[in-house]
Amino acid sequence: MFISEAVYADNGIVAPAPQRVAELRHLLREDCGACHGLTLNGGLGSPLTAAALAGKPGDSLVATLLDGRPGSAMPPWRPFMSEAEAQWLIRQLQQGVTP
Structure with missing residues (x-):
C-alpha cells in the first residue's frame, strides 16, 4: 500500500495537502x-x-517521532513536521503504507 495523496479524515486526522504528502513520503x-x-x-x-506498530499507543509513537529518543540514534523530527503531520504519518504506518 502506498501513502495516499487524497485528503481525508480518519479519526479526526486530516491528510496534509498533496504537495506536503509528497514531502512526507520522501522523508x-x-x-x-x-x-x-x-x-x-x-x-x-x-x-x-503495521505488525510491528500494532498495539502501540498512537500518542506515544507521535511523541517519539516528534521528540526522538534521548540516548539513542532516534532524532527529533519536530523541526521538520507539525504534530498534525506526525499524527497522520503514524496513522499511515499503522495502516501498512510503504514508502
Whole structure:
C-alpha cells in the first residue's frame, strides 16, 4: 500500500495537502528508511510495519517521532513536521503504507 495523496479524515486526522504528502513520503523513504530500512522492516532502528506498530499507543509513537529518543540514534523530527503531520504519518504506518 502506498501513502495516499487524497485528503481525508480518519479519526479526526486530516491528510496534509498533496504537495506536503509528497514531502512526507520522501522523508519517510529517505530519512526514516536510512535507519529503519528501506522497506521499513528494521535496520539500526526498529521496524515500522503495521505488525510491528500494532498495539502501540498512537500518542506515544507521535511523541517519539516528534521528540526522538534521548540516548539513542532516534532524532527529533519536530523541526521538520507539525504534530498534525506526525499524527497522520503514524496513522499511515499503522495502516501498512510503504514508502
